[in-house]
Amino acid sequence: MKITVIGSGYVGLVTGACLASLGHQVICADTDAGKIGLLASGKVPLFEEGLEPLVKEALTDGRIRFTTELAWSIEESDILFITVGTPSLPDGEADLTQLWSVVNLIAKSGGGRKLLVIKSTVPVGTCDSVEDLLRHGIARSRIIDVAHNPEFLRQGNAVRDFLLPDRIVVGCKTEEARTIMSDLYAGIASPVHHCDRRSAELIKYGSNAFLAMKISFINMMANLSDELGVDVDEVSAGIGADRRIGPHFLQSGIGYGGSCFPKDMKAIQALGKSVGCELPLIEAAERINGKQPQFIVGKLKHSLQTMRGSRIALLGLTFKPMTDDIREAPSLTVCRMCLAEGAIVHAYDPMIRQYPMQEVVLHGDAYSAIDGCDAIVLLTEWDEFRLLDWGRVRKAVRNGLIVDGRNMLSHSGMRSVCEQYGMTYLSVGRPAIDRYGLTSPGVIPQYLRNTRVK
Template sequence: MNITITGTGYVGLVTGACLSEVGHQIICYDIDEEKISLLNQGISPIYEPGLDELIQRNIDHGRLTFSSSAEEAYSNANCIFIAVGTPANKDGSANLSFLEEAAIQIAEYINEDTIVVIKSTVPVGTNERIGRLIQERVSPHIQIDMVSNPEFLREGTAIHDTFHGDRIVIGSNSSEAAKKIEEIYTPFHLPFVQTDIRSAEMIKYASNSFLALKISFINEIANLCERIGANIDHVSTGVGLDKRIGINFLKAGIGFGGSCFPKDIHALNHLAKEFDYDFKILQSVIDVNRMQKELLFYKAKEHFGSLAGKKATVLGLTFKPNTDDIREAASLQLIQNLLLDGASVTVYDPIAMPKVEKLFGDKISYAVSSEEALHGSEVGFILTEWDEIKNIKLQDIKEKMTVPIIFDGRNCFKLEEAQKYGIQYYSIGRPTIN
């Protein structure tokens, strides 16, 4: 089966590389010619551990190619996976314009019966809509079968998640099409969930929304722990060991960001409103996460009164480690708040500083290491738990900072260690060390 992947963003690129790794012949298509040129050289436009090596190996074996020619990508394809972006509109709804453009182009070039698989996260009913959009534009003798195959990848561990996922969801109203997609994934040796199209679309939104709910819930518990003198590390461990709940996504912090959770919960909330349903829990998740992202700043404001004239350091800029993604990252709001309050800001991140520099330019300073960023600082903020940030020696923090005050949004250090080295240490859901 000739397989085309439409879109070489995060999902499309990882999907294409992993499918080629198990022996499929893959063409990854994108309208961005510069990106395609880089990929044909084995250079990934995104940062994901192990992806460059995976791409290069399958290029060398002739299983993976990249093209900006729609005719080349679609004219001989038996199966097309669409993995284009579905960003949020201002009202929270999913923007499907890239998906619609891809569908119209597919209809122009396909010349035989085709299975179209949507991997992009889309509102319920989108697969049926896109199927009609394509079918009405092709010759009457060509049959289009739609399959919803949502992805469940985590940035930073996407390749592992692809090969070792919990399940593969296949939603289709055609049992034959569903069977063919299952055959494509058979080498992965993962459980299949076969369902109708609309249920498959809903599974993706429900999964991400529930995980976002767990994060916001434990952050609310953490905030209460601070007031009553409990320790969230102990609480989350005790709660998570209950098999009915599980330990994953119960780590307190400064909220969630990235390209998936914020977008998906807003889209599901918007969908609920379209059907005249008041999704109260989901709205609470949105509200809690918005406030949690600014928690460190207000902790610092409470401590200092004003940050005007303070030398502030921000360590970690991405929404999570092992990615270069700064979308919806708490660091961006913190930097903006610090600047508005009159602080001078120095930042450090092992990967993402070029992206942040495009946003803030010379309004802030950029260090080449955590140690350099902390030198002479009067207040430090930890936003991302990169290994090299977690492994900073507290003795070095004390020696390099003018005043060793740390606001840690990821609970990277033990309270006993902060106490030992005389560091004023504010974390999430744990007692303050003064």
């Protein structure tokens, strides 16, 4: 099939490269000439495991092209994917400016019958509005249908998620569109969930909201575990063993970030508000997530007694490993809070060479970042942090204090480390480990303190 993907950002580039790998002829179009020039030379301007080899292979085989000529790319293909960004407006609503710009261009285009597929995350009813607009353009008789085909790509695992998804969601009106979309994805052995467009639009928001709520739920349980001296890892394992719940996204820590969850949580709340529907679970999940960095910095402040003048080393700045994305990363909030307390912040992340806060001193490796610091805060689960030389770490860290904001290190393993090297280890919802390898029992609840044996 001949496909044009308009918008060569994260979603668009993964979509184009993966569809080309399935044997389709793909044009990736974007207004950013610098980006298109890089892509045409086989270089990918973002980090995503397995993506660059896929792009280079498709270029070599002649199955993918890159262009800034949007009008030409629209006329050349039979299926048009829109994969432009839909960032948050100040009120939380999705900004559809880029999408409408592309739709208006399509409305003026010619060149045979086409299926328009919106892959961007959009509010419910957007596809209906797009169809209404196209009815008045010169392309009205040539648009087969406006379909919604939401993406469920995890950064760091996007290529695999595209080619081996749990499901493919397609919302459309016509049987012809359904047949085309089924043929398009015939090379992927995953079920296709066909539905109406409005349902498809809400499936995307609902999926991300549910995962975000699951993360906030286990973080809520972790904060309670902290107060009761309970190990949240044991709680999480016991809850996740229930097949109705499952273990995924029950990892406690500093909370979610990135370009999707925060944006989509705001957008679905704005959507609910627009129709007078309360969404208290989503509001609570967002509130819990917003407070998680405070718990981490609170542990740091309590242990150091004062952060003013203290040198804090942050290891990991991206919102998750295997990406170079710091959008809405918890590290940003932690940095701001540490600086506000008067701390001196040094940092290292294997993928970050520039950071938006000039006060933060970036280093080229973990050991130079921690040298002479008073405490280490782990904020991203990069594998290299699991393999640190703890003897070397102890010599570099004045107070031997480690705050694990991701619970990425084994609790039992760190107990041995603390005992051997005289360090203190704090995590989220797990008993503190002191320099003697002893765990803190946590706070004894008032109702137990008042109990007397008769």
